[in-house]
Amino acid sequence: MTLEMQEICKSFGVVRVLKNVDFSVRGGEICALIGENGAGKSTLMNLLGGVLQPDSGRMLLDGNPVSFRNPAESLSAGIAFIHQELNLINDLTIYENMFIGRELKKKNGLLDADAMRRQTQEIFDKMDFHLNPMTMVRDLDASYKQIVEIFRALMMNASIIIMDEPTVSLTDSEVERVFDMMRTLGQHGVGIVFISHKLKEVMTICDRFTVLRDGVMVKDGLISETSTDDLAHHMVGHELHIETVRRDYEKEREILRVENLSDETAFRGVSFAVHAGEVLGVTGLLGDGRSELFQTIFGVRGNYEGQIYVEGEPVHISSAMQSRRLGIGYVPRNRKENGILKDMSILENGSIVTLPEYQRRGLIDRVRQNLDFDRQIEQLHIKLGKKSDLITSLSGGNQQKVVLAKWLNANPKILVLDNPTQGVDVGAKEEIYNIILKLAGAGVAIVVLSSEVQEIIRLCDRALVMYHGQVLGEVSGDTMNEHDIMRLATGGTSAEIGGENE
Amino acid sequence: MKETAAIKREGFLSWFRRMWTTYPLFSTAIALLVMVVLQTLALGFEFDSFGAWFSTWLRNWINILRNNASVGIIALGMTFVIVSGGIDLSVGSSLVAVGAIVMMLIDSGPRGFLYSMGISGPAVYVLAVLVGVLAGWLFGELNGVLVTSGKIPPFIVTLGTMKIFRSVTQQYMQGGSPSVPSGFLEIANVSIGGQMLMPIVYWLLISAVLHIVSQRTAFGRHVVAVGSNERAAKLSGIPVNRVKRRVYALMGMLVALSAVLQVSRIGSMDYANAGSGYEMDAIAAAIVGGTNMAGGRGSILGTVLGMLIISVMNNLLNLMGVPPFLREACKGIIVIGAVLLQKKESTS
Numbered sequence: 001m002t003l004e005m006q007e008i009c010k011s012f013g014v015v016r017v018l019k020n021v022d023f024s025v026r027g028g029e030i031c032a033l034i035g036e037n038g039a040g041k042s043t044l045m046n047l048l049g050g051v052l053q054p055d056s057g058r059m060l061l062d063g064n065p066v067s068f069r070n071p072a073e074s075l076s077a078g079i080a081f082i083h084q085e086l087n088l089i090n091d092l093t094i095y096e097n098m099f100i101g102r103e104l105k106k107k108n109g110l111l112d113a114d115a116m117r118r119q120t121q122e123i124f125d126k127m128d129f130h131l132n133p134m135t136m137v138r139d140l141d142a143s144y145k146q147i148v149e150i151f152r153a154l155m156m157n158a159s160i161i162i163m164d165e166p167t168v169s170l171t172d173s174e175v176e177r178v179f180d181m182m183r184t185l186g187q188h189g190v191g192i193v194f195i196s197h198k199l200k201e202v203m204t205i206c207d208r209f210t211v212l213r214d215g216v217m218v219k220d221g222l223i224s225e226t227s228t229d230d231l232a233h234h235m236v237g238h239e240l241h242i243e244t245v246r247r248d249y250e251k252e253r254e255i256l257r258v259e260n261l262s263d264e265t266a267f268r269g270v271s272f273a274v275h276a277g278e279v280l281g282v283t284g285l286l287g288d289g290r291s292e293l294f295q296t297i298f299g300v301r302g303n304y305e306g307q308i309y310v311e312g313e314p315v316h317i318s319s320a321m322q323s324r325r326l327g328i329g330y331v332p333r334n335r336k337e338n339g340i341l342k343d344m345s346i347l348e349n350g351s352i353v354t355l356p357e358y359q360r361r362g363l364i365d366r367v368r369q370n371l372d373f374d375r376q377i378e379q380l381h382i383k384l385g386k387k388s389d390l391i392t393s394l395s396g397g398n399q400q401k402v403v404l405a406k407w408l409n410a411n412p413k414i415l416v417l418d419n420p421t422q423g424v425d426v427g428a429k430e431e432i433y434n435i436i437l438k439l440a441g442a443g444v445a446i447v448v449l450s451s452e453v454q455e456i457i458r459l460c461d462r463a464l465v466m467y468h469g470q471v472l473g474e475v476s477g478d479t480m481n482e483h484d485i486m487r488l489a490t491g492g493t494s495a496e497i498g499g500e501n502e
Numbered sequence: 503m504k505e506t507a508a509i510k511r512e513g514f515l516s517w518f519r520r521m522w523t524t525y526p527l528f529s530t531a532i533a534l535l536v537m538v539v540l541q542t543l544a545l546g547f548e549f550d551s552f553g554a555w556f557s558t559w560l561r562n563w564i565n566i567l568r569n570n571a572s573v574g575i576i577a578l579g580m581t582f583v584i585v586s587g588g589i590d591l592s593v594g595s596s597l598v599a600v601g602a603i604v605m606m607l608i609d610s611g612p613r614g615f616l617y618s619m620g621i622s623g624p625a626v627y628v629l630a631v632l633v634g635v636l637a638g639w640l641f642g643e644l645n646g647v648l649v650t651s652g653k654i655p656p657f658i659v660t661l662g663t664m665k666i667f668r669s670v671t672q673q674y675m676q677g678g679s680p681s682v683p684s685g686f687l688e689i690a691n692v693s694i695g696g697q698m699l700m701p702i703v704y705w706l707l708i709s710a711v712l713h714i715v716s717q718r719t720a721f722g723r724h725v726v727a728v729g730s731n732e733r734a735a736k737l738s739g740i741p742v743n744r745v746k747r748r749v750y751a752l753m754g755m756l757v758a759l760s761a762v763l764q765v766s767r768i769g770s771m772d773y774a775n776a777g778s779g780y781e782m783d784a785i786a787a788a789i790v791g792g793t794n795m796a797g798g799r800g801s802i803l804g805t806v807l808g809m810l811i812i813s814v815m816n817n818l819l820n821l822m823g824v825p826p827f828l829r830e831a832c833k834g835i836i837v838i839g840a841v842l843l844q845k846k847e848s849t850s
Contacts, residue, residue, distance in 0.1 A: 298737075300736055300737060319741070320736060320737065320738075320739040320740075321739050321740075321741050323739075324739035330737060332734075332737045337731070337733060337734070338731075338733050338734050338737050339734055339737075340731065340734060341726070341727050341730040341731050341734055341735065341798075342730055342731060342798070343726060343729075343730040343794075343798035343799050344723075344726060344727065344730060348723060348726075348727075352723070352724075352727055352735075352738050352740070353738050353739055355720040355723055355724070356720040358720070359719065359720050362719060363714070363718045363719060364718050364719060364720060364723070366718075406738060410739075
């Protein structure tokens with residue numbers, strides 16, 4: 001089966017997400033769809049999966065025009081979409097998951113478990129895969145879960161399978177297992193769309209590639225005729241001139257030093273130091289472990305090995321209270337889940353960290369609470385109605401400023417900002433950048449965690465690039481460009497910068 | 503005055519709608535008002551004999567409040583627990599346990615613990631109350647530790663301790679009830695102006711204190727933060743587990759005060775039945791008062807209103823001659839109706 005998408009356009013409001021995109025995949029081939037965050041990959045695949053509908057353009061299945069109004073229609077046409085967050089039910093067995101929603105029944109209305117088990121076993125045998133259909137999904141590791149999802153797609157007679165970053169949470173040997181399965185599928189004539197950030201994996205497993213950038217298909221071709229270097233170049237495009245804020249910064253005293261920090265799962269052997277007045281960037285792609293690293297340093301994630309020094313003193317951080325006392329502030333990512341207290345007012349959200357300090361004779365001194373917060377409103381230009389309104393009445397950018405304000409009230413020596421401009425508009429983004437630079441100017445050590453490379457280049461004095469829990473390299477000055485950052489983030493080493501063609 | 507001007511300007515209906523949607527407690531207060539009007543009518547209001555009517559009305563009200571003071575105090579603690587995102591089912595049983603401890607201490611008979619040590623008079627009562635509160639605090643702390651360190655859901659922890667507290671108490675108190683000295687009875691029964699108002703005074707006093715604790719202390723706000731978004735609270739450096747432990751400990755201490763009040767008011771305790779169903783009544787009061795079972799929202803003021811609504815309704819049903827078996831059904835309707843009426847959380 002051959003699927004073609006021609007001149008596809010899609011807009012959200014005034015934002016044109018896809019502009020005349022062509023894309024195709026044939027049965028038996030594995031086609032990589034690559035691009036930076038926000039390039040339009042998921043939108044394109046959501047059109048294919050029937051989640052969204054295109055504004056214009058054609059979709060052809062074996063030459064016949066098709067349109068999908070919902071995921072069910074797309075599925076019945078033989079296209080299956082395996083999302084990044086797996087849709088398996090942990091508390092059911094493999095065969096129950098394979099048939100969920102379309103269970104086989106006996107004449108008397110009861111479930112026909114034997115038939116479901118048998119059919120599952122048949123498809124396992126056909127693909128030469130050894131796993132007991134009676135196993136609970138909970139007991140499978142991530143790669144087997146991924147494979148069970150693939151089998152479920154096959155069970156529904158899918159001839160084209162879209163896999164959205166299937167290897168993000170897998171270890172190297174697990175990745176190999178999924179790849180083996182993908183090759184077997186190819187031999188059986190199934191077409192696969194492989195969405196990934198990891199260029200090395202793309203080079204290993206795929207036959208063809210299509211690169212999207214800012215909603216435009218910029219390049220497609222055969223994997224055998226390209227290199228990771230080329231791919232990274234196409235993803236980023238021309239060296240975008242990004243206005244950098246190169247400040248006259250001289251290393252002052254060290255505020256935080258981390259030596260050989262590891263935890264069991266997310267990161268290992270991490271060492272770095274941050275100085276007063278410095279803006280240190282930490283970047284990488286999904287699954288790089290940067291958030292976990294700094295949550296551990298902030299004391300909310302549990303045990304670690306290695307040593308942390310705050311202002312030269314060795315410390316063992318075991319709680320957020322303790323790290324706060326040491327002068328560490330942490331503005332988490334995913335503001336809605338981790339940042340705001342939706343049932344509380346703007347004022348309370350903005351002063352929750354320092355609340356105990358405002359107490360006099362056991363009661364909160366509201367005058368001081370208001371004074372401190374008023375100062376933040378002024379400094380951060382927070383736009384609000386009444387301070388007693390719920391935090392949810394504010395725009396994303398202003399909510400983020402309030403979250404920032406609660407830590408600024410605590411006068412941290414080091415402030416960790418995890419995706420500080422997530423979900424805020426362009427104007428507020430600039431404002432937040434200015435706030436960060438002003439803080440650094442005032443001698444606060446700043447760590448910015450971000451997946452947006454432009455943000456890192458725009459904002460930071462130097463940056464660490466992480467890949468799979470390890471710091472693969474440090475960039476600063478001339479080496480702090482999208483090209484080199486992307487190469488490190490996709491698993492290349494710093495020694496390879498400027499060389500290596502695979 | 504400002505409000506009346508506002509009413510004139512925008513018209514009563516739109517004012518009413520605005521108040522209803524802006525202030526969650528507005529609907530609760532209206533419900534209470536309706537109940538009170540119905541109750542007043544049921545008492546046979548006649549303008550001619552206003553004086554006689556008023557004294558009946560007043561006596562009726564004092565009765566209502568006094569009878570509900572014990573549960574009322576527990577409902578205040580329950581509000582904290584639910585706002586923090588938890589639940590405490592063990593209150594009725596720990597009430598019995600604390601009651602038993604207090605009664606053993608004040609027993610003026612030969613088995614009396616303090617009496618046999620040669621302590622007598624008011625010192626006994628003070629000691630008994632202090633030990634009782636300490637015991638309540640320990641019971642609550644036990645719940646809290648199991649919830650936080652044991653990582654067991656609060657429903658299960660307190661379901662377990664509910665069984666434990668009552669059954670152990672019943673086993674140890676088989677030898678019959680101790681006798682309560684008359685001096686102890688005065689805690690609840692000393693009369694003010696010919697009326698026994700003390701339970702009401704305690705209830706209102708504790709309500710006022712807890713209202714301030716909830717609104718004006720870091721602890722009070724931390725409780726809301728933990729219930730609203732535990733993760734965000736933790737990432738703001740709030741000691742989430744300590745806050746939770748304190749919430750259960752506070753609950754325990756309030757149960758202890760309620761137990762002292764009960765022992766003093768009645769002079770005895772039925773270890774098998776006393777306090778049973780209190781947990782549900784307390785939860786109902788909090789819910790009717792606008793507390794969100796999912797945590798994060800609720801207020802002491804709301805719970806006091808909620809408790810009043812439920813007790814006035816009981817009284818009303820009584821006055822109207824509704825059969826006792828049906829009264830619980832009405833309570834159920836009120837609880838469900840209250841939540842239906844409350845401003846729904848927007849999905850954003």
